[in-house]
Structure formats: C-alpha cells, structure tokens
Amino acid sequence: MLRPSASLAALLSAAAALLPATPANAADSDEANTHASYRFSEYDEGALHGSVVGDPRRYRVLSQQLDVDTKLDGGAWGLKLDATHEVMSGSSPWFVAPDAQLRPVQVLSGATIRDHRSALSVALTQNPGTSANTTYTASYSSERDYRAAAIGVERSQPLDAATTLGYGGSFSHDVIEPTDAALYNRITHATKNTASTFASLAWVLDRDSVLQAGVQVNLGHGYLTDPYKLFTYGADILAERRPDRRVEAAGLVRYRRSYAQIDAALHLDYRYAQDSWGLTSHTIEASWYQGLGHGWRLVPTLRWYSQSAARFYAPFLAAPAGQRYYSSDYRLGTYGAFSTSINIRKAIGRWEVSLGAERYHSAKGLALDGGGAAVPALVDSTRVWAGLDFGID
C-alpha cells in the first residue's frame, strides 16, 4: 500500500462539494480586483559644493500620492485614478556671477519659495489584464505659476506567443504664469506644447527572462525657458534665453531575469537620449528583488546618470559675442550622478507596507566625459519614502 499523503487541499475541495455554502473565502469579485496604493515621500537637497551667495537652505519637497485602480463593466474596462500633492520650499539656483578671478559663484534665490502642486490623472484601460489592451490617459497638474494638461494613448498588442508590440503617444499643453512677474521684470504668461510618441518590442527570451527595446521621440515647442533664471551676460544680468523648439530622441532597453528558485529577480534598464540642444544622456539602472520569505522583500537599486552640456550652457559669459541663447541652469550642464537606494517591503494578507531611502550624489567627475564648463549648482540629495498598498494578490 502507498505511503499516506496528507492533502488539506484535496480534503477541503472534496468537502466543498458537500457543503457549498461556506462563503468564508469566496472573495467577491469586485473586492478581488481593486488595488490601492498610498505613497508619502520627503526629498531634501544637501548644501551646495561650490561658493554660494544667498540662502543655503536648498530645496525640500514633501509629496503624497494616492492611486486607486479597479475594474468596471464586469471586467471589460480598468479605471485607474492617481492623485498627487506636493509642498515645495527652500531656495533654488538663480544665476552665476564671476568672482574677481572669474571663478563661478552660484547665487541662490531667497528661501521665500513656498509652493504646492496638485495633479490628478485618469487612465481607462480596455481589456485590462490581457496582453492586447489599450489605455487612454488624461492628466492635469497645477501649481501657483504652472498648469499642465495632457492626454495620451498607449496600445499593447501581441505579435505572436513570444513577442509583444507596444506603441502610443501623448500631448501636453502647459501654461506658465511666473510669480512676482512685475517685481523681477519676468514674462507674465507663456505656453508650451509637448508631443511624445514611442514604440517598443518585448520578447520572451526563455522561461526566466524577458527583454524590451523601444524608441521614444519628444517634440517640445513654445516657451521652453525657465522664467525665474537669470544669466550674467558680460556686465549685464539678463533673463536666460533658450530656443523655443526642442526635439529629443531616446532609445531604451529593459531586461528582466527571474531567479525564482531563490525567490529573486534582476532588473536592468539602459536609456540613451540625445536632443537638438546638443545634450546627450546615458542612464543605467540595476535593481535586485530579493524575497526573504514570510512576505518580506528587499530591493536594492543602483542608478548612474550622465549628461553632456547643451550647446548654449555656460555659467556666465565674461565677454559675450552676440550669443542668441544662453543659460546657466545646472540641468543643462555636463555632470553625472550616482544614486543608491534600498526598499524593504512586507506583505500582510492583502496589504503591503513598504519603506525606502535613496541617496543621490551628483558631480562633474561622474559624467561620461567630465569636460566642458563648470556647473556650480550641483547638489547631493536624499529621498525617503513610505508606502501602503491594498489588494495585492
């Protein structure tokens, strides 16, 4: 006779035929596919590296985000709502002035900035959960001096058992109305439009790995300048001036590899981008998802980012030669950044609690080729976040 083999599943299933009325765990369908997540995060910038004039308290952002997604119409449609609220405060780089030896001195705006941003986005997905689906998104974001409305559509379509095609696009119309426009002689109203299209192909390489390659083209047109930033143009200090058109092309490759036998997975992402302002960037991100059992999971992530300077970037122009465009915004200079982050998660039933911290260090030396003009406003920053999810299956 065979060895006895206990099987609670077989026992309960056989009993279920006799006692159908045990509703204990028949999760009713609506509750089963509603998922909600709340995130709170605090972003703090450290002190500047170089010499500084103005209030050194750098930027601080407290943000909260709530996402809810559920099924509609018996599962034919998926609806996802995201609401975000951020409170920003602290000083930010204003312009760069040369000292006696023509070395750059970063001048910061006063710490008077205290603004908040609210954003809402709605996404409707047809045939959610299947590999052939279409998602329509609409979003609106507003803060005291900036409002943005965007719409987008995204389609995923299997070509065969191993290949999925993805494509889509979005359009955003932004309205810029700077604060204290009269006081600092800034423009009072400006608009800009951004159109973005992407296409991607994803392959199932084997039972444990998938690869995705995609291209994205972003077209920006209109007021692309930062209304608050000034520029030392010889003896004058003028408002910075950027072209009113920008084309960016990006290529992205993503690789996922499962190590299910040790309850882990590897994520590798590489992104190359290049734009018509002469700014090229490389981004590599690697994450390791490690399951620790009993619902625990640890996710360390490393990220390296490098960008070259825009053609019209300079800290200042001691002897200007009629340049049409000029900006000292550090985000257009040559620099690199390396960030390490850790995220710990614990699933309890249908809930999941998560905590995370990230340290972001930027420096000219971290760029792929660290040459080019000085970038005095580079800062390090930290970000800590906490999350609560409901409806994980």
Add this chain to the structure above:
Amino acid sequence: MDLHRYAFSSMGCPCEIQLETEFESVARDAAAKAQAEVARLDEKYSHYRDDNWLARLCASAGSGRAIELDEEAANLIDFAAALHVQSAGRFDITAGALTRLWDLQSGRVPTQARIDEATARTGWHRVEWQRPRLRLPIAGMRIDFGGVVKEYAADRAAEICRQNGIRHGIVDLGGDLAVIGAHADGSAWLAGIKAPRNPANVYASIELDRGGLATSGDYERVMIVDGKRYSHIVDPTNGRPVDSFASVSVLAASCLVAGAASTVAMLLGLEQGAAYLRELGLPWLAVDADGRTRGTIEVAAK
C-alpha cells in the same frame, strides 16, 4: 439574548443544539428544522437499520446491478474516495462487513477465518464507481459512512440554523461540534473533550468560535476481552481493530473535514497518524492509551 438548549438522541448518540436568540420561537423553529435534517440523514445513512436507503444499496451487493446515487450520496462517496487515497487505503467505507463482524456488544473476538471471510467482502478498490453509478460486485459487501455522515449532519444542522436567522449557536452530535457563530458577546464556545479512559469527566476544553471540532476515540464503543481493549475502529487492510491513540481531536473549517482528519489519523495509528496530522497542518490534539497528550491545540485550563 438568552441561551436555548434542545437535547435529542440521533445517530446512536446524545445530541444537543444550543442557540442564542432574541426570541425563543426563532430558536425553537430553527432547532426543529435542524433536528429534522439530522433525522433524515440518520434515517438514510445509518448502517444499524435494515429498511433504509443504505440497506437497499447494500442489498444490491453481488447482484450485478449498478445503483444510481443522488447528488448528496454521490458527493459523500467522492469524499470517501478522497480519504481512501490520503489514508493509503486505511479509510474504506466498504469496511461495513468488518465493523459488523467486530460487533463490540458481543464480547467475543471473532476467529481469524471469519475475519478473512469478512475482509474478502471489503475493499474500496473492488467497488465500481462511475459517478453517479455505483456497483458492489461481491455479495455481502457493506457501505459504512462512519467518520463522515455524523460530522456532515452537524455541518448541515448548523447551516440550516444559519438559514433560519440564527447567528450565535453550536450543534453537538455526540461530541462532533459545528459552530453556527460565536456567543452574542463575541466569546468562543468551550468544547469539553472526554477523558478516553473514563468518559465521565472532561479532561480538556477547547475554545471554538468558528468551524468544527471532531473527535475520534475508542472509548465509546469498546470491548475488553482478557484485559485487551478492542475499539470500534477497524483497519480494513488487516481486518483487525486499530491499535492507535485513545482519542484524536481536530479543528477545521467544517466538522466534516475535522472528522475526516481525526478518523484517518486514528486509522493510521500512533506514528503515521501523528505525521499525517502534522503534514495536514490543521490544529490537532491526541491522547495515547497511557494518557500522554500531544498536538498543536492549546488546551484551555480545565
């Protein structure tokens, strides 16, 4: 909310339904319907009667005729088939012939010849079961729903009380308990487990606020011959009563599952039974013949 108790006798043992309700009439009505259901199941599946559905089924043994079973009977047979697999053949509803042979009131140990003869008329593997048709190929084969039907009746009675507006109550069919719902104040029911050696006193009590509790033991129908105990639980693979625990109690989502697990554990004996219960993962409590207890249920202070 007052407590209403309805005692009665069925399935050859003392039974009681305890209900907490606002109005006594609601309790009385629910208890009456529940009791009627237990009586129906007792009438239909009792192997002590010779005029009920089970008797007619057993009478077809060896006749070559296949009997078409109704939905409930077919589900009970399927449930027994699942237990047969799990217990490596020890749980066998065709052990009826052996159970009768070891008629424990007779005080006599049957001869090996008669045991072999009864064993020849036993064996689920000999039964032809193509749902919903069942054929007992050998004359004298018997079906015995022991370890299944009493526990199933307890769950059915609890379900019928729920369907008649009862939220707080418990059904006790000879020690097999099915909870309708915790006390009105949310506290759990206290279930007493009788001491195997002297069933009069309760040696342990378990808190129960949902699901079912079933206990298999050799104390109720036991025979002592020349100082040796013979229980009413027979191992069909060798035709003799089981030398196993004195009692095994299991907690589960239903009394049916609890009863099945405790009966299989009793049939597997001391070592394999304990291993089975550990592997199954349901809370369990077992007492050996010498009174040693083991298991995962914390026993509330007596």
Add this chain to the structure above:
Amino acid sequence: MSSHASNSPAAKPVPRPRRAAVAMLAAAMLLAAGIGHAVGVGERAPDFRLPQLGKDAPLGLADLHGKIVFVDFWASWCSPCREAMPQYEKLRASLPGDGFAILAVNVDETRADAEKFLAAHPVGYAIVLDPAGEVPKAYGLVGMPTSYLIDRNGVVRWRGQGFKSVDIDTLRQEIDKLTKEPVHAS
C-alpha cells in the same frame, strides 16, 4: 528629425536597419504559425485523461460524456485564474450537478503550488493535473487562463480568453441554452 542636423537621412536610399526590421517581423510571423492549431468554437474538444487531485482514479472528458462540461486551464501563478476560481465555484454550487460539471486542468509544474492555493480557496469541482502541459498543447492554448464550454456532444460552444467577471453571466446563459438542446446520438 531636427531641421538643423547636418546630414539629414532623407536623402539616402532605404537605410539598412529598416530592411532588417522587416525581415525580423517576417521570421516572427512564420514562427507563430508553427504552434499547434488553437481549438475554437464549433470544433470537437480533444479528449484527454489526467490524474485527479486527491483521487486515485484518473478523470477524462469522456467520463463526463452526456454532461455540459466547462474546462478551465489554470495555474496558481496566474492571477486572473485565482480571481476566476471562486466565481466558478459559486457557479457550480448554483447549478444542479447532474447535467453540468466543471473540469479544471491545473498546469502548475509543482503540485504543491496548486495544493497550497486550493487549501486557501477550496473548490468543489474536479481538479486534474497536467504538469507537462500536454493537454494545453493539444488545445493550442494561446493565453492563460483559457476556458471552454463543451456541449453534451463534445463540441466547443464558447471559449473564454482571460477572465472577466461578466463571463460568469455569459456562461449561465450559454449553459441554460445548451441544457435545452436535444442530445444527438453520438
């Protein structure tokens, strides 16, 4: 591309990468055709026989001949399958057992995964095990979960791709319709 790029590609012949991309897509298409033919509505459901969870006798489609059978391919790792199963259990419990049966084909590679899920979500219908994936291959499954409603003559009358909770109502109507149909001498 941006207007002031010095050597804009438009002037050149079709660049090499586009021809390569077309060749790659063609190869992918050929490959797709190679996979087994997907059983569709109106076709006879291929018979199969598989070991049954918790029972020593195997179970097959032929054993349920004369009944309306709902075959559901599922696995414990497939989240729409997990969402569907309690709904199928409610459907089974609400229909008389004699004319209708659910036969769930589990394709988990390790049996323990299926058992772990079923212990948490017990279902009263038959579960058969196909770790090697022979039956889904015979049915030419294109996605998970996939389910088939088979009439009393063994012909597929409805196929579900993925799971939407509205499918349960559709199934009830289809089963109701099939129950009223006469059974041809098979």
Add this chain to the structure above:
Amino acid sequence: MRPDLLLRLTCALACGAALAACATKPVQPWERAHLARWDMRWDPDSAQTAMKQHAYFSKEGSSGTIGAAGGGCGCN
C-alpha cells in the same frame, strides 16, 4: 551622435535580441510561472516609480521612460 545613428543602434539591438528569441523554443503560455511573478513585471511598483521619475525629472536635463508621460511641472 546624430539621431539617425541612434535609430540604427536601437534597431540593430532589437534585431539581435529578436533573432535570439526566435532561435530558442518559444515559451508556451502555460510555462510562464516565473514570468508571471510580481518581481518580473516591467514596473512592479508603479506608484513609487512615478514619484522617483518625477524627482529625477526635476533635476536632470533628460527624462522620461517608455509610456505616456503626463503631469509636467514648473520644477526649478
């Protein structure tokens, strides 16, 4: 690096990977236990990714991932 060179690079990469995928036996839908795991999604924690991308976007010159972007900001 001119934009058309970029497209050539990405297409070459795409073709290489795709041909690799075609060469191996295709993974059937019922053999995707590992691929269906939470940690194998392209973006397992989309809420956290959105906030993270927004933090990077506000301090880097180039930004955006594949997929519809939205909710720009006057980050300065």
